[in-house]
Amino acid sequence: xxxxxxxxxxxxxxxxxxxxxxxxxxxxxxxxxxxxxxxxxxxxxxxxxxxxxxxxxxxxxxxxxxxxxxxxxxxxxxxxxxxxxxxxxxxxxxxxxxxxxxxxxxxxxxxxxxxxxxxxxxxxxxxxxxxxxxxxxxxxxxxxxxxxxxxxxxxxxxxxxxxxxxxxxxxxxxxxxxxxxxxxxxxxxxxxxxxxxxxxxxxxxxxxxxxxxxxxxxxxxxxxxxxxxxxxxxxxxxxxxxxxxxxxxxxxxxxxxxxxxxxxxxxxxxxxxxxxxxxxxxxxxxxxxxxxxxxxxxxxxxxxxxxxxxxxxxxxx
Numbered sequence: 001x002x003x004x005x006x007x008x009x010x011x012x013x014x015x016x017x018x019x020x021x022x023x024x025x026x027x028x029x030x031x032x033x034x035x036x037x038x039x040x041x042x043x044x045x046x047x048x049x050x051x052x053x054x055x056x057x058x059x060x061x062x063x064x065x066x067x068x069x070x071x072x073x074x075x076x077x078x079x080x081x082x083x084x085x086x087x088x089x090x091x092x093x094x095x096x097x098x099x100x101x102x103x104x105x106x107x108x109x110x111x112x113x114x115x116x117x118x119x120x121x122x123x124x125x126x127x128x129x130x131x132x133x134x135x136x137x138x139x140x141x142x143x144x145x146x147x148x149x150x151x152x153x154x155x156x157x158x159x160x161x162x163x164x165x166x167x168x169x170x171x172x173x174x175x176x177x178x179x180x181x182x183x184x185x186x187x188x189x190x191x192x193x194x195x196x197x198x199x200x201x202x203x204x205x206x207x208x209x210x211x212x213x214x215x216x217x218x219x220x221x222x223x224x225x226x227x228x229x230x231x232x233x234x235x236x237x238x239x240x241x242x243x244x245x246x247x248x249x250x251x252x253x254x255x256x257x258x259x260x261x262x263x264x265x266x267x268x269x270x271x272x273x274x275x276x277x278x279x280x281x282x283x284x285x286x287x288x289x290x291x292x293x294x295x296x297x298x299x300x301x302x303x304x305x306x307x308x309x310x311x312x313x314x315x316x317x
Contacts, residue, residue: 009091029076033077036068042299049302059143064284071109075278098177103179105150115211119142164183165188167187173270174269176273180264249276
């Protein structure tokens with residue numbers, strides 16, 4: 001029991017084993033981070049200023065961009081600092097804050113992606129009632145529900161994780177405080193907690209996946225009955241971006257939180273975690289912006305305004 005310390009710092013061993021490639025990996029991760037934050041902030045800005053994007057779908061998409069921005073800012077800045085510094089420590093409190101934020105953001109995205117599938121179902125299957133069924137009040141309630149559900153996950157699991165006694169090694173074989181990596185340092189039996197966490201994660205995946213499956217089954221049934229080829233194309237275009245994001249995000253989450261630990265290795269966990277914490281927040285806005293003509297149109301409109309204003313100011317000078 002003398003070896004047990006409850007408040008000392010943890011040491012993050014980082015993403016890489018081979019330090020020779022640190023410079024290249026740092027540059028790549030930094031570039032992805034800048035692109036991700038910029039793309040998400042631009043998406044939020046466009047949705048706010050362009051009246052054509054004041055629709056339920058884009059309102060929910062703006063919430064996804066906010067979550068992605070907070071999500072990537074939870075882990076990547078600390079990772080980048082650790083890659084160029086000798087001190088790779090994170091305080092006990094800092095570790096708890098990181099766990100809470102990433103649990104809240106990933107949980108919120110789980111629920112939001114499920115609710116976005118419902119939005120697509122209403123748009124395709126009940127287009128005439130869409131303005132009524134997805135009015136502003138409903139959209140605000142859906143967004144609030146997603147944020148509340150994710151935050152509840154953080155409030156439930158973070159205190160339990162941080163109250164587990166940790167002893168001996170303080171080295172976390174990861175680049176951030178992810179619960180499975182932190183629990184490997186516990187000197188108490190955590191099997192009950194891990195089982196409860198597993199059930200919690202399965203439920204958090206099962207609820208939105210069920211909503212997504214039901215929504216898209218009904219969408220496919222409706223599309224199959226459509227006589228117009230143009231109508232089918234529009235329906236598939238409307239849903240393809242969301243399905244792409246769902247497949248990427250839920251696939252990585254399923255591996256991390258549902259697949260039994262016997263199938264995991266620390267190195268594989270770090271690669272998968274890097275994918276959904278670093279790459280996915282960058283891909284989401286790019287997937288939506290490249291596949292949505294409205295977003296590209298709004299971007300071109302703002303860009304042309306800026307260029308016109310610059311020309312006017314230059315000519316006046």
